[in-house]
Amino acid sequence: MEKDFGGFRNILIIGLGLIGGSIAVSLKNSGYKGKIYGFDLSEDRVKKAIEMKAVDEAFTDLKKIPWKEIDLVIIATPVKTFENVAKQIKPYLRKDTVVTDVGSVKGELVKKLQDILKPVKFVGAHPIAGTEKEGIENSVVGLFRNKKLILTIDEEDNSTKKIEKFWTDLGAKVEVMDPYTHDFVFASVSHLPHAVAFALVDALIELSKETGIDLFLYPGAGFKDFTRIAASSPTVWKDIFIENKENLLHTIDKFIQSMEKLKRYIEEENQDKLIEILSEIREKRLSLEKEEKDV
Amino acid sequence: MEKDFGGFRNILIIGLGLIGGSIAVSLKNSGYKGKIYGFDLSEDRVKKAIEMKAVDEAFTDLKKIPWKEIDLVIIATPVKTFENVAKQIKPYLRKDTVVTDVGSVKGELVKKLQDILKPVKFVGAHPIAGTEKEGIENSVVGLFRNKKLILTIDEEDNSTKKIEKFWTDLGAKVEVMDPYTHDFVFASVSHLPHAVAFALVDALIELSKETGIDLFLYPGAGFKDFTRIAASSPTVWKDIFIENKENLLHTIDKFIQSMEKLKRYIEEENQDKLIEILSEIREKRLSLEKEEKDV
Numbered sequence: 001m002e003k004d005f006g007g008f009r010n011i012l013i014i015g016l017g018l019i020g021g022s023i024a025v026s027l028k029n030s031g032y033k034g035k036i037y038g039f040d041l042s043e044d045r046v047k048k049a050i051e052m053k054a055v056d057e058a059f060t061d062l063k064k065i066p067w068k069e070i071d072l073v074i075i076a077t078p079v080k081t082f083e084n085v086a087k088q089i090k091p092y093l094r095k096d097t098v099v100t101d102v103g104s105v106k107g108e109l110v111k112k113l114q115d116i117l118k119p120v121k122f123v124g125a126h127p128i129a130g131t132e133k134e135g136i137e138n139s140v141v142g143l144f145r146n147k148k149l150i151l152t153i154d155e156e157d158n159s160t161k162k163i164e165k166f167w168t169d170l171g172a173k174v175e176v177m178d179p180y181t182h183d184f185v186f187a188s189v190s191h192l193p194h195a196v197a198f199a200l201v202d203a204l205i206e207l208s209k210e211t212g213i214d215l216f217l218y219p220g221a222g223f224k225d226f227t228r229i230a231a232s233s234p235t236v237w238k239d240i241f242i243e244n245k246e247n248l249l250h251t252i253d254k255f256i257q258s259m260e261k262l263k264r265y266i267e268e269e270n271q272d273k274l275i276e277i278l279s280e281i282r283e284k285r286l287s288l289e290k291e292e293k294d295v
Numbered sequence: 296m297e298k299d300f301g302g303f304r305n306i307l308i309i310g311l312g313l314i315g316g317s318i319a320v321s322l323k324n325s326g327y328k329g330k331i332y333g334f335d336l337s338e339d340r341v342k343k344a345i346e347m348k349a350v351d352e353a354f355t356d357l358k359k360i361p362w363k364e365i366d367l368v369i370i371a372t373p374v375k376t377f378e379n380v381a382k383q384i385k386p387y388l389r390k391d392t393v394v395t396d397v398g399s400v401k402g403e404l405v406k407k408l409q410d411i412l413k414p415v416k417f418v419g420a421h422p423i424a425g426t427e428k429e430g431i432e433n434s435v436v437g438l439f440r441n442k443k444l445i446l447t448i449d450e451e452d453n454s455t456k457k458i459e460k461f462w463t464d465l466g467a468k469v470e471v472m473d474p475y476t477h478d479f480v481f482a483s484v485s486h487l488p489h490a491v492a493f494a495l496v497d498a499l500i501e502l503s504k505e506t507g508i509d510l511f512l513y514p515g516a517g518f519k520d521f522t523r524i525a526a527s528s529p530t531v532w533k534d535i536f537i538e539n540k541e542n543l544l545h546t547i548d549k550f551i552q553s554m555e556k557l558k559r560y561i562e563e564e565n566q567d568k569l570i571e572i573l574s575e576i577r578e579k580r581l582s583l584e585k586e587e588k589d590v
Binding site: 128148181184185186188189190192193195196197198199200201202203204205206207210211213215216218219223224225226227228229230231232233234235237238241242245248249251252254255256257258259260261262263266267269271274275277278279280281282284285286287288 | 423443476479480481483484485487488490491492493494495496497498499500501502505506508510511513514518519520521522523524525526527528529530532533536537540543544546547549550551552553554555556557558561562564566569570572573574575576577579580581582583
């Protein structure tokens, strides 16, 4: 099927950060023919977006946006701001414009946005892609290629099909999921690992203070990979943690139980149990690599 | 200074796994002129080592080793076996042969090995290098190049200088540390991160069981890096955890405190504290990258 990015003629990206910027530069590099408009509260980011030619025009004032031309609005700000963004843009939207997002939290938030925006259609989307870097200047062309994109919709309709086509044409592998299931799954596989990475670096800071030895002088092989994600944006992650609080707290409790279990086996020097649990974990992790190669 | 690998004419490597094998192939590729002998209890590994030409000769029977020729013995088995290995080889050693190791745990163990082996000199060494793979077939030429090598010695003498030259000629950056400090430092920067990675995968296994959703189908961006080290050898890590138990349990407690602190801030939706702690962590992690670039 021909690449038409869902047939949206002109697009507005709200929030000119790493993800918003990567959508823009990826569209430009994939032959998207429509205009790409940007909006951000920061003059600085707007300037950068224009300098980089990521967008055709960018604004810091909603009133100046040529709303009549816009078929698709992508909200790419931190999730905490979504409700406010929806309320602010609502008066300007054409009824047949589609609004979507790229946020890591869905669930209740999707329902709230649908309520605020109706009769305008809101389609929740979450690209499983990113880097630990921030800012439009770190945008990556092709960031979404061969990455999963979760559409959190209850039922298919014309708007959801167009959003699906938009992401497929950007190279993503689209998967549909219920918004609540989405939040549990990503609490487990993304938000929990980030929380754990943050806590690990925090523990090393505390241990360094306690002993006067700068432990950060000895980053071993696994340690750097491990804490790479601890360099992720504080604002983005504070919002995600709070927005997906219920699921995240549950997964943190489960993780602490696993940590306590491992601690107990080490305390008891329980060799059989240690071998058993470490072998099970190893196999699970290796099966991930196998699946990737099978793709 | 000319590369002479400490002047050891012939070397015996006990334990033909990833590290032992990588020492052998790195020596062969760096112009080492002496003979490299290997020993392993497994016929299979001995065969592989010879097939790969990692070693000149390899044995499964200690009695068959040409002990008179051997100037350096490198113990590269799991740390749990060190005492037994030392006792077994003791009767065969020349008095001027030097024994060293590549283990991740020092402290008491170094003292015990020195006692068992004297008057033969034991020099504790720990190369900060490795991969999550096991086995001599995964050996890497140049694995130790530009990696830290910690020598855990109380005072310099002729033997320690020779071991230092051996590793420097393999490309490692040698640093001297007290054996007890070593164990605390590596409990924090290596053993704790491994324990955390194991616990994280374990938590995801438990959460998958609880909900019937296979969470391993959704490995997000950071998740794979993060759990790469959870595929590390169960035997090696069970031994390290038990051998360095006291330090490790202390760092696990500190880590759980950090996790509980983060959990509390999320529970309270304490935005200021979250931003404060996540920013401090981010800066610490980014300073690691900066230091690397400065090198």
